Amino acid sequence: SQKIEQNSEALNIQEGKTATLTCNYTNYSPAYLQWYRQDPGRGPVFLLLIRENEKEKRKERLKVTFDTTLKQSLFHITASQPADSATYLCALDIIWSNDYKLSFGAGTTVTVRA
């Protein structure tokens, strides 16, 4: 069956350091991979999308890589700040009928210490 795994439930880092989150998947051939941020009690907020033919994508202090051979995506937050503390979700677009549906990993909670 299809499976999406994020490397750990929690990640604690010092302000200014780079946080690296891992998303691994099996039995998928996603066309797209997305990353979301979720704050407690709120819905996820879209951050970045990377396509299967793209190796890397950046947005401000965020960087995402996508390796379809390893079936893995890495999500980096550089120069982290306490405001980056949140849960980060990996999601894959799965082709369904004529369109796509998103399947999510369980998330990694990042805490940035001042």
Next chain:
Amino acid sequence: DVKVTQSSRYLVKRTGEKVFLECVQDMDHENMFWYRQDPGLGLRLIYFSYDVKMKEKGDIPEGYSVSREKKERFSLILESASTNQTSMYLCASNLGQATNYGYTFGSGTRLTVV
């Protein structure tokens, strides 16, 4: 600003009640989705719809139904609420194909069934 609005933030219902969760989007999106989110399990897709009056079962449709009479509104129905349906329910929409804008989520409805 584009928006997905869920009618209630918190709901408490009794076992056996019929429960309606409403979701409205103002972005003219074709696709709409209902997820539930539980600790350690991440987001799981219940139902989705890619057009008015169309619906598709997601990964966990048992005990739920949906209605989409208008493009902007997607309702989730718990036919006979049970305690194992206590969860955070999240509605989302997107344009109908993966874009650089991802999915837009509502703020969620935290449902407690007693």
